[in-house]
Amino acid sequence: MNSTENETRRSFLRKFAAGTMLAVAGISARPRNTEAGEIKKTGRDNEIIYTETDQFRDYYRSLRA
DSSP states (O other): OOHHHHHHHHHHHHHHHHHHHHHHHHHHTSOOOSOTTOOOOOTTTTOOOOOOOHHHHHHHHHHHO
């Protein structure tokens, strides 16, 4: 290996490490709205989102087989 190949590899690794550190810092700096296990309340708490029907039960049963 020649020295220019080593330099480009080192440069790539430095840039990769710096980008990874910035990404980790950005993710950890995000504000957290809810704690684990906490349920977020909305104005539509009485809305029915999911109703189990015979078609759904048959479909899910077919996936297990």
